[in-house]
Amino acid sequence: MSSSVNVYFFIAPLIVFGPLFLWLLYSFGLREIAKIPGEIRRQNKLNSEKEDRFERERARKRGRGPVGVVRGANTSVLGLFAQAITYAWFAAVVGILASSPPYFFSAPEDAQIKLSLSHPGKRKVECRLRSREELAKLPPNMRAPKDCPRERWPVFVELEVDGKRIFAKSAAPKGIANDGPSIFYQAFSVPAGPHRLTMRLRESGNEGFDFRRSETVTLDNSQVLVAGFDSASHSVFFK
Amino acid sequence: MLKALQSPLRLMLERLELLFDKPFGPPWNPMRQLGTLAFFFFWVSAVSGIYVFILFDTSVSGAYPSIEYMTHEQWYLGGVMRSLHRYASDGMVVTMVLHLLREFSLDRYRGVRWYSWFTGVALIWLLMLSGISGYWLVWDQLAQYVAIGSMEWLDWLGIFGEPVANNFLTRGSLDDRFFSLLVFIHIFGPLFLLFAMWIHVLRVNRAKINPPRGLAFGSLAMLVVLSFIHPALSHPPADLGTIPTELGLDWFYMFLYPAFDLLGPGALWALSFGLTLLLFVLPWLPPLRRAKAPEVFLEQCNGCTRCFDDCPYGAVIMQPRSDGRPFLQEAVVNPDLCTACGICVGSCPMSTPFRSDAKLVTGIDLPTLSLDTVYERMTAAIAKARMERNTERPGILVVGCDHGANISTVEGDATHAISLPCIGMLPPSFVDFALSDGAADGVMLTGCSDCDCHHRLGIVWTEDRMAGLRDPYLRKRVPRERLHSYWAGPGDLAALEDELQRFRDRLIENGT
Ligand code: HEM
Ligand code: SF4
Ligand code: SF4
Numbered sequence: 001m002s003s004s005v006n007v008y009f010f011i012a013p014l015i016v017f018g019p020l021f022l023w024l025l026y027s028f029g030l031r032e033i034a035k036i037p038g039e040i041r042r043q044n045k046l047n048s049e050k051e052d053r054f055e056r057e058r059a060r061k062r063g064r065g066p067v068g069v070v071r072g073a074n075t076s077v078l079g080l081f082a083q084a085i086t087y088a089w090f091a092a093v094v095g096i097l098a099s100s101p102p103y104f105f106s107a108p109e110d111a112q113i114k115l116s117l118s119h120p121g122k123r124k125v126e127c128r129l130r131s132r133e134e135l136a137k138l139p140p141n142m143r144a145p146k147d148c149p150r151e152r153w154p155v156f157v158e159l160e161v162d163g164k165r166i167f168a169k170s171a172a173p174k175g176i177a178n179d180g181p182s183i184f185y186q187a188f189s190v191p192a193g194p195h196r197l198t199m200r201l202r203e204s205g206n207e208g209f210d211f212r213r214s215e216t217v218t219l220d221n222s223q224v225l226v227a228g229f230d231s232a233s234h235s236v237f238f239k
Numbered sequence: 240m241l242k243a244l245q246s247p248l249r250l251m252l253e254r255l256e257l258l259f260d261k262p263f264g265p266p267w268n269p270m271r272q273l274g275t276l277a278f279f280f281f282w283v284s285a286v287s288g289i290y291v292f293i294l295f296d297t298s299v300s301g302a303y304p305s306i307e308y309m310t311h312e313q314w315y316l317g318g319v320m321r322s323l324h325r326y327a328s329d330g331m332v333v334t335m336v337l338h339l340l341r342e343f344s345l346d347r348y349r350g351v352r353w354y355s356w357f358t359g360v361a362l363i364w365l366l367m368l369s370g371i372s373g374y375w376l377v378w379d380q381l382a383q384y385v386a387i388g389s390m391e392w393l394d395w396l397g398i399f400g401e402p403v404a405n406n407f408l409t410r411g412s413l414d415d416r417f418f419s420l421l422v423f424i425h426i427f428g429p430l431f432l433l434f435a436m437w438i439h440v441l442r443v444n445r446a447k448i449n450p451p452r453g454l455a456f457g458s459l460a461m462l463v464v465l466s467f468i469h470p471a472l473s474h475p476p477a478d479l480g481t482i483p484t485e486l487g488l489d490w491f492y493m494f495l496y497p498a499f500d501l502l503g504p505g506a507l508w509a510l511s512f513g514l515t516l517l518l519f520v521l522p523w524l525p526p527l528r529r530a531k532a533p534e535v536f537l538e539q540c541n542g543c544t545r546c547f548d549d550c551p552y553g554a555v556i557m558q559p560r561s562d563g564r565p566f567l568q569e570a571v572v573n574p575d576l577c578t579a580c581g582i583c584v585g586s587c588p589m590s591t592p593f594r595s596d597a598k599l600v601t602g603i604d605l606p607t608l609s610l611d612t613v614y615e616r617m618t619a620a621i622a623k624a625r626m627e628r629n630t631e632r633p634g635i636l637v638v639g640c641d642h643g644a645n646i647s648t649v650e651g652d653a654t655h656a657i658s659l660p661c662i663g664m665l666p667p668s669f670v671d672f673a674l675s676d677g678a679a680d681g682v683m684l685t686g687c688s689d690c691d692c693h694h695r696l697g698i699v700w701t702e703d704r705m706a707g708l709r710d711p712y713l714r715k716r717v718p719r720e721r722l723h724s725y726w727a728g729p730g731d732l733a734a735l736e737d738e739l740q741r742f743r744d745r746l747i748e749n750g751t
Contacts, residue, residue: 014431025354028354029353029357032575040556040558043559044547044557047547047557050544058708061706062702073263073453079261079264082262083262086259086269087460091326091461091464094329094333094465095326097329098489099471099488099489100487102486103486104484105384105483105485105486108484110482116408174397183402185391185404223480224479224482226409
């Protein structure tokens with residue numbers, strides 16, 4: 001399937017929330033710094049530059065102060081040795097936790113069934129032709145001969161493995177006008193080996209199901225099988 | 240309630256700090272350099288990342304082999320760079336978490352510091368995004384697991400039309416276009432992170448961003464050695480037709496994924512969002528009771544800019560003179576940025592006790608603890624010390640701060656103490672005064688631990704002033720052998736007492 005997601009879905013939150021967050025920070029955290037008038041800011045910049053020059057000078061002389069116990073960096077052989085041990089200890093923590101202990105996501109003799117489908121339900125109300133009187137009541141620019149309410153039925157999907165129902169859910173259509181596809185996505189772990197799979201799908205307000213498929217499949221160790229709906233051939237598939 | 244959380248944490252971290260003080264010495268102590276170390280690890284990760292990216296193939300089918308190539312064929316450079324890239328990012332998580340815990344336990348996140356904390360919380364997300372997106376690019380089984388998990392987690396929000404996880408549904412689902420999106424995320428995530436790190440320290444005046452050279456060198460050497468003896472490796476290549484079984488997670492970044500498998504996306508959103516929200520509002524739970532900001536007394540201020548130079552919070556700005564006196568500038572305090580640390584009081588040349596006025600007035604003074612009160616307390620302490628002194632027991636004035644070792648415990652036996660909000664509030668002329676005409680036999684300065692001043696710059700400025708490196712200087716005439724300092728944190732009281740005893744012995748030896 002082609003990727004229906006474009007870059008904007010990822011950037012959109014950044015574009016929306018990024019500036020909001022920055023604005024928040026600015027107005028509560030930085031404005032008091034930033035709102036200083038230009039002339040004063042320039043003068044203060046000069047002040048700081050002067051101070052920075054002194055500060056560089058000081059930094060060189062610092063640590064050899066004539067008062068008190070100046071506990072400088074420990075560069076004795078013993079100190080360096082002890083530092084090496086500390087570093088080794090830190091490195092061990094980082095090195096070990098960076099790839100262990102292992103996590104067993106799925107047992108080797110298990111397989112996975114992934115139910116993923118995106119299917120639009122039938123429209124709730126079929127399109128119908130508008131009568132003349134109706135058309136006359138509408139403003140001229142909206143006089144479409146057909147009235148097509150866009151709302152769709154929710155889609156209901158059922159999945160059975162070896163006669164046991166493991167999934168049964170109805171999903172509302174996406175979109176503000178309830179006119180988009182209904183979307184299902186769920187993964188199930190099953191033991192590898194042969195299984196009888198049955199999937200049923202209802203896309204309308206009717207009783208019973210509009211689509212169904214039953215099939216015996218043999219799953220290898222760790223295999224992923226997708227249960228979905230192929231919109232081209234209009235049928236349920238296991239693959 | 241808050242204290243009950245902070246105190247044990249503080250005790251634990253302090254243990255660790257004191258432990259590291261011995262081999263490293265305070266300036267190189269990694270526990271006192273967590274923020275700078277996180278910055279340093281970022282740079283290591285950035286530089287190695289650029290190298291790795293040069294060898295990296297950004298297509299779905301080419302990514303894995305290109306990383307295998309650098310790991311095995313070019314192990315001596317590409318492999319090492321890859322390992323450095325991974326381990327430096329892991330190091331960032333470790334240092335960031337410790338840094339967060341430390342700022343929290345030391346109560347350095349409320350009041351005017353809310354800004355650093357608040358922006359810090361955003362850094363957690365950006366760092367996680369940067370690290371996790373990096374693991375997608377290897378396109379091995381781990382990448383497959385982490386990518387699918389991440390996408391399923393995102394899909395729960397239902398903001399994408401089709402599940403994003405469908406890009407990983409079957410063999411061949413993942414196309415180069417989507418893969419480039421992943422690469423894009425891993426490049427822009429860290430760039431945003433860097434930008435946010437800059438924002439994070441924007442309000443910190445003279446923020447320490449780089450670790451001292453010795454520590455930087457040591458940490459880099461550590462990472463390089465680790466990279467050689469335990470190189471970063473890939474899992475078997477991704478195969479969307481199968482599920483991975485055993486995974487060597489990078490627990491620093493992926494600790495939540497097993498929880499995701501267990502609890503599902505909804506619970507994990509609740510957890511991560513709830514925790515983030517809690518962290519965001521923590522500085523106001525409850526808010527810090529802020530002491531009043533200092534007042535400027537224009538008739539004393541000559542606009543020398545020293546308070547402006549010394550304020551660790553950038554709360555003083557110099558403005559054009561408003562009272563017609565013939566100076567260029569005057570100091571103005573912004574209460575929203577001020578912590579009432581008093582460092583500006585210690586920096587003002589007008590803060591001198593050698594004056595005949597009835598009440599001591601200086602250029603800039605704290606309303607809650609005026610210099611005049613400090614003067615009174617100091618003279619009272621000296622008077623007590625003088626009464627109790629004898630040839631065996633020199634009279635000593637100890638000046639400490641409210642955040643360091645609790646100096647009231649060293650009181651007695653001709654030793655008397657005063658505590659300031661920060662040792663940087665002490666004008667050098669007060670030391671001069673305390674030692675002149677034999678008022679006290681000795682003055683001992685203490686405060687927070689070395690290199691770990693609660694107000695960041697109080698200790699450095701004090702040392703500089705006493706050493707004659709920074710205005711206002713301690714005058715030359717002050718006998719230096721009667722002045723001593725030892726920077727002891729709250730957990731370091733015993734060492735302070737030892738040092739005090741040594742000072743006494745020295746004073747007796749010198750015949751004071
Ligand atoms: C990428 C990770 C981070 C980096 C590189 C970083 C770096 C820094 C640096 C360099 C400083 C200035 C230290 C100084 O000069 O004294 C600082 C201060 C601070 N950081 Fe972070 N930080 C990170 C994450 C965090 C997080 C996650 C939090 C908490 C949620 C946090 C909270 C603070 C606080 C409260 C301060 C104190 C500001 C002050 O003393 O006024 N930081 N950080
Ligand atoms: S009291 Fe401290 S924070 Fe406030 S203006 Fe003075 S030096 Fe700055
Ligand atoms: S240090 Fe004192 S004299 Fe100098 S600008 Fe500040 S308040 Fe004025």
